[in-house]
Amino acid sequence: MDNVETIISHAERYCTNHGSRLTTKRKRVLASLVKSEKALSAYDLIALCEQSFGEKIPAMSVYRILEFLEAENLVHKLNLAKKYVACSHITCDHDHGVPQFLICGECNHVKEISINKQTITELQKNVAHAGFQLVSPQLEMNCICNSCAAKAA
Numbered sequence: 001m002d003n004v005e006t007i008i009s010h011a012e013r014y015c016t017n018h019g020s021r022l023t024t025k026r027k028r029v030l031a032s033l034v035k036s037e038k039a040l041s042a043y044d045l046i047a048l049c050e051q052s053f054g055e056k057i058p059a060m061s062v063y064r065i066l067e068f069l070e071a072e073n074l075v076h077k078l079n080l081a082k083k084y085v086a087c088s089h090i091t092c093d094h095d096h097g098v099p100q101f102l103i104c105g106e107c108n109h110v111k112e113i114s115i116n117k118q119t120i121t122e123l124q125k126n127v128a129h130a131g132f133q134l135v136s137p138q139l140e141m142n143c144i145c146n147s148c149a150a151k152a153a
């Protein structure tokens, strides 16, 4: 995996190319998410930033920062957990489509995976067949990671 600095500088260039700016606060929030490799709430992030950078960011700003990072595809919001994760493709240039997430219910470790389009289309068909419309095809799967499974055994 790339180190945090590589990821942040990549994100910075990416924002500059888009005409937006990764400000110091935005950088701190993103770096905290990248480092944790876990899903974090806005309040977890406030605490982490205060711990690592000695500055408390008000909740309102953290939400605005997260909105910005989400719009730039640098972080993803997990709807079920209401937490955020850093995108694992910040340093890649390819289009990664709709992200899917495996979430460990024990340690909150999150892994971003891609599912082939065919599976998503199949899913959409089933939803339509049941008389519903899929609002977001983002899947968040309740899992247990191998290291937690090993501990439990």
Ligand SMILES: [Zn+2]
Residues within 6 Å of the ligand: 076, 086, 087, 088, 089, 096, 099, 112
């Ligand atoms: Zn992603």
Ligand SMILES: [Zn+2]
Residues within 6 Å of the ligand: 088, 089, 092, 093, 094, 096
């Ligand atoms: Zn990638």
Ligand SMILES: [Zn+2]
Residues within 6 Å of the ligand: 104, 105, 106, 107, 108, 109, 144, 145, 146, 147, 148, 149
């Ligand atoms: Zn786990």
